[in-house]
Amino acid sequence: MNYATVAAAEATHASSLDERLGLLLLGSFLVTFLVTRLWVRMQRSGPDWWPSSLTSGDTHVHHLVPGIFLVLITGFLGIVGHWVSPWADLIAIAFGAGAALTLDEYALWLHLEDVYWAEEGRRSVDVIVFALVFGLFVVVGSAPFGTGQTGSSLFVVSAIVIDVVGVTLSALKGKHYMAGIGIFAPGVAMFGGLRAARPGSWWARRFYSKHPGRLEKGRRRADRWSARRTRWWDLIGGKHGEPPSDG
Secondary structure (H helix, E strand, C coil), rough: CCCCHHHHHHHHHHHHHHHHHHHHHHHHHHHHHHHHHHHHHHHCCCCCCCCCCCCCCCEECHHHHHHHHHHHHHHHHHHHHHCCCCHHHHHHHHHHHHHHHHHCHHHHHHHHHCCCCCHHHHHHHHHHHHHHHHHHHHCCCHHHHHHCCCCCCCHHHHHHHHHHHHHHHHHHHHCCHHHHCCCHHHHHHHHHHHHHCCCCCCCHHHHHCCHHHHHHHHHHHHHHHHHHHHHHHHHCCCCCCCCCCCC
């Protein structure tokens, strides 16, 4: 067996290992998020026998605290060690769980107050969904900004430029989901970049002040998206927009 064959086999093995670890991490991330949301929803409106939130004296210990420690410890171990199964699998699972616990309270670190069940708390679900979608693209091997394209140099450069333009336009028009997904799916970015801007976005402030028709069109689309997002996010994470409680 020559060197090239051995190198190819090692590369295939490494790719398979990375894919497995990525799937374990994402699976742990999703399961931890769903279990955590179920747990805090039961704390909020479940039976009296359901365990209450963790406290230490007068201090409420949010679940992002163990999440942060898990991310720090497993991140350090993952960087300094060369782990094989089952330890690499366990580190990936623990990192995914820690990331979910931490991001589930993203709104708290953004606002520096407990807004878990307030309207602002939906931002935590936004981040969770975005992180999950982003991770899936990475695990399946999608290259950002079309860098995985094959063909002539002109074609590759053109594809990258078009995607960067689409992502930029989507972001400037306030379509942050489309901008994020468009990093890996150029068609999504261009679709968002060509549609009417959301009210309050940089694009709307800059170009729609003298075009009330475009502004109204953007507002109608934004309202429809917000209504759908609210229904789905409340189904996934619990009904928000009510007075906060422990979570």
